[in-house]
Every structure is written in structure tokens, then in C-alpha cells.
Amino acid sequence: MLDTSTLIVVILLYVISAGLLWFSLIMASSESAISRVTRSNLNNLMLDVRTNEDSEFVRKKTIARIRHAQQVIYQRQRATLTCTFGRVMANVLIGGLVAIATGAFDVALWAEVLIGVGVAVLSAGIAVLISPRSSNQRSVSVLLQYAPFISRAMHLMPARGLDRAQLRATMSDDEELEHIHHEQARATIDRLIEGQLFDEEISEMMRNVLTLTDTLTREIMVPRTDMFSLEKTTTLNDMLKDCSRSGFSRVPVTGESVDDLVGIAYLKDVVRATAFNPAAGERTLESIVREPMLVPESKPVDDLFHDMQTNRQHVALVVDEYGGIAGLVTIEDALEQIVGELEDEHDRVQRREPEQMEDGGWRVPARTSITDIEELFEVDLDEDDVDTAYGLLTKALGRVPIVGSHAQTRGLDLVAVDSAGRRKKVSTIEIRRAPDTMDTIEEKTTDAFSARSGERSEDENDDR
Incomplete structure (x- = not known):
């Protein structure tokens, strides 16, 4: 015991x-x-x-x-x-x-x-x-x-x-560990593909899934220079028009600058507010904006896709390391990394050549070079910081153009008339000589003709 x-x-x-x-x-x-x-x-x-x-x-x-x-x-x-x-x-x-x-x-x-x-x-x-x-x-x-x-x-x-x-x-390190896992997964997929168990499209999607971790958000985002946004003082009626012209249904709303982000305006909220109350169309966007989803530009695309699914968000604003707005990304951008480019029945990829219109102007693709425009209109644009018709219109406007945007520069009148692609980027621009330029040309031509006629008369008198 x-x-x-x-x-x-x-x-x-x-x-x-x-x-x-x-x-x-x-x-x-x-x-x-x-x-x-x-x-x-x-x-x-x-x-x-x-x-x-x-x-x-x-x-x-x-x-x-x-x-x-x-x-x-x-x-x-x-x-x-x-x-x-x-x-x-x-x-x-x-x-x-x-x-x-x-x-x-x-x-x-x-x-x-x-x-x-x-x-x-x-x-x-x-x-x-x-x-x-x-x-x-x-x-x-x-x-x-x-x-x-x-x-x-x-x-x-x-x-x-x-x-x-x-x-x-x-x-x-975790990056090395994940790299080893990815290499093993790629080897497994390659063996399955060699066994002809999947067709080529499915095999490519399986490979793309493995690259999501290595792809960062800044690689797939729309940069801020191409980002379409509206000011907070814009009325709901104006947003309806702008959305109809641009094709976008979710638009960032800003204050004094792009970095002064107020929120995200949804087209369906505007329609809901104005459908049965036309007077609400004079309200500003600041009254209907929603809280934006912010993501760092270094976020891997697989984490971005998961977060957007979890938060039920289709669009997010990308923030750089200094807290400024670097761009915009949508859930379609992440999905395209797996399945490839997505297009709907309204998207048209335009590869036409410049076409001359009845009034003497030209309808050109947005990527037409400045050199080609100079040859078409026999002018010297002297533009060193832009290379295309789209860049010339953007510079003249001071913002990202949408369908219907109009500007005059260097004696030319430019109008965006069509868009293509899921991002609704302007694809076709109509270019004409500006009206004041035409008048100036006619006046110079008339003056030159009159001067030549006067000189000819004086010469005839001297001969006599």
C-alpha cells in the first residue's frame, strides 16, 4: 500500500x-x-x-x-x-x-x-x-x-x-514548395494528355488552371489609362446615356481624380431608380454608389477569383503599393485566363482597311497609324507621343473615349463610331477635315487664285 x-x-x-x-x-x-x-x-x-x-x-x-x-x-x-x-x-x-x-x-x-x-x-x-x-x-x-x-x-x-x-x-520556402507541386501536377496532366484522355481544348484549360497561382492581378487588369469612369456629379440620366454608348454596366465613380474613388455605380441601380420615377434622373451618382471591392495588384489570380466568388463581386478596383488606383479587373478577366477570350453576340473584331466616305472623310480602324492618317489627308500631324488614331483621339479628349466621343485636333475632326471586344474599346473612328480648316483652305485657294489673276493682268498691261 x-x-x-x-x-x-x-x-x-x-x-x-x-x-x-x-x-x-x-x-x-x-x-x-x-x-x-x-x-x-x-x-x-x-x-x-x-x-x-x-x-x-x-x-x-x-x-x-x-x-x-x-x-x-x-x-x-x-x-x-x-x-x-x-x-x-x-x-x-x-x-x-x-x-x-x-x-x-x-x-x-x-x-x-x-x-x-x-x-x-x-x-x-x-x-x-x-x-x-x-x-x-x-x-x-x-x-x-x-x-x-x-x-x-x-x-x-x-x-x-x-x-x-x-x-x-x-x-x-513556400514558393519553392508550391513550384514543386505545380511541376508534379503539370507532369501528371502531360501523362493524361499523352494517353489521349482529353481533347486539346480541355488539356489547354487544365494547363491554364495551374498558371493562375503564378499570374498576378496586375497582369490581367485594365490599366487606369484605359479605365472608363464617371464623376460623382454625373446625373443618373447622363449615366444611362454613357452606359448605352460605352456598353458598360458597372462604372467606377470618382471625385477630383481617379485616385479619389467614391464607389461603383451599377446600371441596374440607375434603371431601378429612374424606371418609375423620371424625376430621379436628375440625382447624382453619389446617391447610388456601392462600396467598391479593393484588391492589391500583387494578388495571385486564383486567390482573386476565389475572393470575387465568395464576395459575389464581378468587378474590383486594383490598388498599387502606394494606395493609388492602378486599374480595374473583372471576374471575366480571371475566367479568361482559363477558357480563353470571351466574346458575346455584340462583339466584333474589326480588321477592316480604311474606307473613304461620301463626304471625303475616312472611316479607319482605331489602330491605324499616325503615318497612314497623314498620307490619307496629306497633312503633317507632328505627334511624337501617340502612334494611332485611338491615341490621337484620347489625347485630344484628355480621357478614355467611348462610342460617340468627338474631338478636333490638328485640323482634323475625329468621332468614335464603333466598339469591339468584351471591354468595349473603341474600334472604329471617323476622321474628317475640321470645318474651319476647310474654310481656311478655300479662302487660301481663292486668295491665291485672285493674286495670280492680278499678276497676270498687270503683265498683260505692261506688254501692251
Whole structure:
């Protein structure tokens, strides 16, 4: 029979062993999470936390945990070794403590050792089998929960004395890990294609899916120079006209400049407001704008596509590293990276040659060069900063042209008359000589004819 003090010690050893088993499970869960979470996951989470509606206290606390998690991921190899070392040490201590506690019951030495080893192996197996192998979102939650402890425990690792450059050289970074996974997936798809299990179009789409992670939002966005936007003082009636001419149904609304973003105006909101109340057409766009979805230009396209699906948004404004508007991206832009160019029944790709009109003007494709325009009208435009008819019209307007846009420059009258493509970019421009230019030419011609007639009369008089 054990005395009271011995019994208390035995119970205490068993309680410590249970705590070490719990610690082993935590280390196994963290080890699994570290191998799954990537830097892009944490960067996107940081952006979400900074723009959510939580209190300032909760936001700062979450950001601090994300910082710890980023530090852990930055030293992924060292963090993994820390978790593995902690888990193994916990399992060894569990076996030793259970063996010591069992020895208090006058058990043979060989049985005491056998029980200790068996409990250590059992606890190691439990830690491996019960550790989560769940979704990436669950792994992020686990890492955020235990990252502060792991980042501090990393300083106690035996690798602490290693040279930092050597440690980084052996570090398995997330980009390298993802690259290996992509190469393996590409090899698998190539084997399936060689087996002729899929046709050429499906095979190309499967390859495109693997490139989404490597493609950034800034590579597929509409740059701000080509982005069509309206000022917040624009009336609803004017937006109806502009949307009819441009073909867009979602338009960014700005204030004093493009960077002064007010929101996104939806054509269906304008129709809803004015359909049964014509007087509402005099209201400004500022009264109906919606909160815009903002995304960083460095966001991978696969994450962008997932976020737009989750938030049920078809358009987002792209923000550069300085907080300015870099461009606009739609869910169709992301989808086109998989299935290719999307066109509807209204889209027409125009490759016509310049056509002369009855009034003497020319109907030319928007990409017609300045040199060709100079030859058509026998003028010298002297434009060094633009190369096409579209660029000439854009420069004269000072903004992105849409169908119906009209401007005069260098004695020419330019009108955008047609658009093509899903982005409704102007495709055809009609160019004529400006009316004042024609009058000037006629006046100069008349004056020159009169001068020649006068000179001829004087010569005749002198001959006489």
C-alpha cells in the first residue's frame, strides 16, 4: 500500500504525462499547419483584417498574431524542426514519467521499461494520427493560435547557433514548395494528355488552371489609362446615356481624380431608380454608389477569383503599393485566363482597311497609324507621343473615349463610331477635315487664285 506522499507524486506524474500528451498533439497540429500555410494566405488575411469592421483592439490583436505567423513561415524549416523536436521530447518524457510512476507499485524492472516504451510509442502514434489534415483555412487558424508560442520556442532550438545564411540555404520556402507541386501536377496532366484522355481544348484549360497561382492581378487588369469612369456629379440620366454608348454596366465613380474613388455605380441601380420615377434622373451618382471591392495588384489570380466568388463581386478596383488606383479587373478577366477570350453576340473584331466616305472623310480602324492618317489627308500631324488614331483621339479628349466621343485636333475632326471586344474599346473612328480648316483652305485657294489673276493682268498691261 502506497503512503499518501508517494500516491500524490504518482498522481502528479500521471497528470504531467497527460499535459505532455496534449502538448505533443499541439506540436503535431502546428507542424501540419506550417507545411500548408503560404505567405499569400497570410498577406490576404492581413488585408482582410485591416479592412473589416472589427474593433481596433481586436484588429491589433489579430494583426500581432499574423505577424508571428509570418515570422514562422519566413523560417519554415526552423519552425518545423522546433515542432518536431517538441513533439519527440514530449513523447520521450511521457514514457519516462509513466515508467517512474509505474515503478512505485513494485513492478518488475523489465515490465516498468516495457510499459514506459509502450506508452511513449502510443502517444507518438496518437499525435500523428489525430493531428489535423484538414483544409487550408483550418491550417491558418491553427497557425494563428499557436504562432506566438512557436516563434518564442524557435529561439530554444539547437539550430540557434547555426549561421543564419546556412539556415536560410536549407530552408524550404513556400514558393519553392508550391513550384514543386505545380511541376508534379503539370507532369501528371502531360501523362493524361499523352494517353489521349482529353481533347486539346480541355488539356489547354487544365494547363491554364495551374498558371493562375503564378499570374498576378496586375497582369490581367485594365490599366487606369484605359479605365472608363464617371464623376460623382454625373446625373443618373447622363449615366444611362454613357452606359448605352460605352456598353458598360458597372462604372467606377470618382471625385477630383481617379485616385479619389467614391464607389461603383451599377446600371441596374440607375434603371431601378429612374424606371418609375423620371424625376430621379436628375440625382447624382453619389446617391447610388456601392462600396467598391479593393484588391492589391500583387494578388495571385486564383486567390482573386476565389475572393470575387465568395464576395459575389464581378468587378474590383486594383490598388498599387502606394494606395493609388492602378486599374480595374473583372471576374471575366480571371475566367479568361482559363477558357480563353470571351466574346458575346455584340462583339466584333474589326480588321477592316480604311474606307473613304461620301463626304471625303475616312472611316479607319482605331489602330491605324499616325503615318497612314497623314498620307490619307496629306497633312503633317507632328505627334511624337501617340502612334494611332485611338491615341490621337484620347489625347485630344484628355480621357478614355467611348462610342460617340468627338474631338478636333490638328485640323482634323475625329468621332468614335464603333466598339469591339468584351471591354468595349473603341474600334472604329471617323476622321474628317475640321470645318474651319476647310474654310481656311478655300479662302487660301481663292486668295491665291485672285493674286495670280492680278499678276497676270498687270503683265498683260505692261506688254501692251
